[in-house]
Amino acid sequence: MYEIVAAVTRFESSSPESTTSTPIQAASFAVEQRGSAAVLTVSGEIDMVTAPKLQEQLTKAVADEVAALVVDLSGVSFFASAGLSALVNGYTLANERGAELRVVATSSATIRPLQITALDRKIPIFDSLENALQGGRS
Template identity: 30%
Template sequence: MKDTAVDMVVVEGERHTHVLLSGEMDLLSAPSVRERLWELVSERPLVVDVSGVSFFDAEGLRIVAATARRGLECGTGMALVGMRPFPEKMFRILRMHEEVPLCSSAREALWCLLPRTDEEIEGWLD
């Protein structure tokens, strides 16, 4: 069995954390990814770009769903960006998209996660 790994780049935004993942999310790599994602989502809203993830197995999908639930428990939340067609199909079949927003862009993900400020709302009303 070959070693698999997921590379993770974490970028701190003003009000959220953006994570870029690449590699394979499988039984071997998912536990270390879960640990770090849980740490991050416990602190701030999390946008996870999975466009570089070439493969998800059941454990990889489970880690994503568990991280999203952790975000809900902590009051932060998580959204995914860049899901490839096959894993997205699995997310939808398993109805995981009801727990984890699947977004087409980081901007859309932020709309799903961040509460609007009074200034932003006031600007829309003017």
């Protein structure tokens, strides 16, 4: 398993004259092999800053010639359109390589954007990692 953390910098103080900044963790990514599937666990916020890291991790995980790539978004608190775009690209890449992309979405922060864009009709969405690994739609 390996973990990549994307960080952004925000000001520590609300005072405009403050120049001290503290990096905060915006998103983290961890990949592990589970049988013939790779599981990409994502947590934090996926926005225009962190979505390129998500795309990078999806590309790396599919490159390992897996039968399925499970993207676990259970720990995601914010999921912007840039994240949706990364998922679509990951879905396309997985299909080109003969793998199935499956998504675990357990909160409105992730389920709602997938429903509004109708991606839940194209990409299999699951309510748990266990169900996603088994492959039956939830």
